Amino acid sequence: NQKLLEVRNLKTHFFLEQGIVRAVDGVDFTVFRGQTVGLVGESGCGKSVMARSILRIVPPPGRIVDGEILFHQGVGKGSTGQSGQEDVIDLVKLDPMGSKIRSIRGGEISMVFQEPMTSLSPVHTIGSQIIEAIVLHQPVTKEEAREQAIHMLERVNMPHPNRTIDRYPHQLSGGMRQRAMIAMALSCRPSLLIADEPTTALDVTTQAQILTLMRDLQEEFGMAIIFITHDLGVIAQMVDYVVVMYLGQVVEMADVNTIFYDPKHPYTQALLRSIPRLGRKSAQGQTGRLTAIRGSVPDPYARPQGCPFHPRCRKAIRGVCDQQDPPFLEVEEGHKVRCVLYQ
Ligand code: SF4
Ligand code: MG
Numbered sequence: 583n584q585k586l587l588e589v590r591n592l593k594t595h596f597f598l599e600q601g602i603v604r605a606v607d608g609v610d611f612t613v614f615r616g617q618t619v620g621l622v623g624e625s626g627c628g629k630s631v632m633a634r635s636i637l638r639i640v641p642p643p644g645r646i647v648d649g650e651i652l653f654h655q656g657v658g659k660g661s662t663g664q665s666g667q668e669d670v671i672d673l674v675k676l677d678p679m680g681s682k683i684r685s686i687r688g689g690e691i692s693m694v695f696q697e698p699m700t701s702l703s704p705v706h707t708i709g710s711q712i713i714e715a716i717v718l719h720q721p722v723t724k725e726e727a728r729e730q731a732i733h734m735l736e737r738v739n740m741p742h743p744n745r746t747i748d749r750y751p752h753q754l755s756g757g758m759r760q761r762a763m764i765a766m767a768l769s770c771r772p773s774l775l776i777a778d779e780p781t782t783a784l785d786v787t788t789q790a791q792i793l794t795l796m797r798d799l800q801e802e803f804g805m806a807i808i809f810i811t812h813d814l815g816v817i818a819q820m821v822d823y824v825v826v827m828y829l830g831q832v833v834e835m836a837d838v839n840t841i842f843y844d845p846k847h848p849y850t851q852a853l854l855r856s857i858p859r860l861g862r863k864s865a866q867g868q869t870g871r872l873t874a875i876r877g878s879v880p881d882p883y884a885r886p887q888g889c890p891f892h893p894r895c896r897k898a899i900r901g902v903c904d905q906q907d908p909p910f911l912e913v914e915e916g917h918k919v920r921c922v923l924y925q
Contacts, residue, residue, distance in 0.1 A: 585654050586774060586806050587613040587636070592649035592674075594628075594635045601883040605631040605644065607830035613774065618800065618807040620821035620838070622814065622853070626882060628830040629810045633776045636808075637687055638678040646674050653774075655690065689719035692767040696779040698759035701766065702751045708735075708762040709747030712769050719770040734765040737802075738795060757788035764796070771803055778810045793819060814857050818842065823916075826850050829880065829890040832910070836917035846919040848895045889922070897923060 594606040605628045613619050621629040634640045636651055651673040676683045695701060703711060709731055716727040728747070735743035738761040751759050760780065767775060777796065781789040797820065800807055809820050817824060817838065824841040826834045826849065834847040845851050880886055886893055892903040902922055910920045 583617075584615045585612055585652075586615045586617075587654070587808075588650070588652040589632075589636070590650040590652065592632070592635060592651060593647045594631050594640055594644055595647050596644045598643060603882045604830045604885065605882075606635060608649075609827070609830070609832055611825050611832060611835060613806050613808060615773070616800075616804050616806055617823060618809055618821040620817040620824045621808060621810045621827060622812065622817055622824060623827035624812060626829075627827040629827055630778055632827070633693065633778050633808065633810055636673060636776060637691060637693055638673060638676060638683050639687075650674055653686070653691070655686075685719065688715055688767075688772075689770045690772050691774045691776065692770070692772040693776040693778065694760075694763050694767045694780045696782050698756075698763040699751065701763055702759065704751055707748050707750055708754070708766070709749075712747075712762075712766045715766050716769050730769065731765070734769050735762070737768075737799065738762075738765045739791070740765065757784055757792070760784060760788070760792055761795075764792070764799075768799060768803065768805075772805055774806045774808065775800075776808045776810070779812070781816070782811070782813070796820070814853060826853070829882070829885060831890065831920065832918070833891065833920045834918065836914075840914075840917055846913060846917070846924060847921050848897050848923075849891050852894070852896075889920075 589609055589611050592606055592609045593604065596603040596605055607628070609632060611619065621632060623629055631640060631644065635646055640646065652670050653673050655669040655671060673683065673686070693701070702708065709728065712731040712734065713724060713727040716722060716730055717724060722730070732743045732747055735747060740746050740758060740761050746754070746758070751762065754762065780796070781792050784792060793816065796807070809816070811817060821838055823837050824835060825832055826841070826847065828849050834841070834845065834850045841850060842854065845854055880890070880893060886904070888904040888906055889895070889898070889908045892898040895903065898904070899922065906922070908920050908922045909925060910918055911924050912918050913924050
């Protein structure tokens with residue numbers, strides 16, 4: 583198992599008038615080549631900021647204040663991994679406007695969003711945008727890039743790629759825009775794709791199609807995926823390894839089966855209880871969405887002392903959980919929990 587990305591003690595904070603929001607506050611996890619890692623948690627837990635930190639697109643007043651994001655370059659290209667050379671670079675150290683991160687962004691690491699118009703321009707045809715991405719990262723002519731773009735549109739099952747390539751985003755349906763964004767994100771064969779709630783805005787049928795498509799493309803291209811979602815049904819279907827976040831910290835991480843069948847952290851347990859028909863479809867075809875769990879996410883400006891989850895935790899020990907920071911313990915190989923109960 584070759585390491586592709588190592589996030590080490592990452593802290594991304596937002597400096598606002600009302601105070602400091604520690605959106606990501608000491609996060610550690612590793613992504614191996616070809617692996618799918620799910621980042622899960624309620625909205626506001628820091629998962630999107632985590633993703634944007636990797637690509638160095640954190641909007642001001644947010645800033646990475648500590649930690650490392652080690653990217654093993656040259657490891658994930660192609661499916662055979664024959665490249666002997668590997669270069670480890672710390673993405674935190676790069677100038678966020680510099681040429682180095684720009685060559686990595688969209689070339690080796692790309693991102694798809696919930697809202698395709700986050701990455702698609704409304705004033706250019708989807709073809710010209712995909713072609714531009716290809717020409718920026720690969721030594722090909724415009725004609726070759728157009729061929730590749732059509733091929734990618736075919737691969738994402740876009741209807742009539744030869745014609746669709748010359749359409750503007752507003753001329754496409756939501757599902758087709760999502761396919762165009764995926765085609766653009768994958769056009770340079772990234773070794774890492776970051777997918778931030780990529781199917782949340784879609785109807786159930788299109789959602790299922792896009793998820794299947796992403797899995798097929800992952801197998802074909804051998805890329806790793808960081809899949810960000812609050813939908814545990816999607817997690818069950820898509821990922822190998824799960825990182826559960828709460829208020830900017832990782833509270834538990836383990837392989838997907840362990841998370842579903844042997845969750846240790848009271849927050850993970852509450853998340854799982856909140857979905858009655860996990861991974862199964864109800865009569866309406868709805869997968870189990872994360873519904874509210876007891877209490878709400880606390881005020882990000884006033885994080886509780888001690889374990890941040892203690893005001894909502896059924897198992898909280900008074901005088902302990904509200905006082906001391908719980909340790910991050912390895913309960914089994916590859917399974918870590920931030921909770922005093924496992925001390
Ligand atoms: Fe609950 Fe205490 Fe564990 Fe936090 S440390 S999750 S409050 S038992
Ligand atoms: Mg988000």
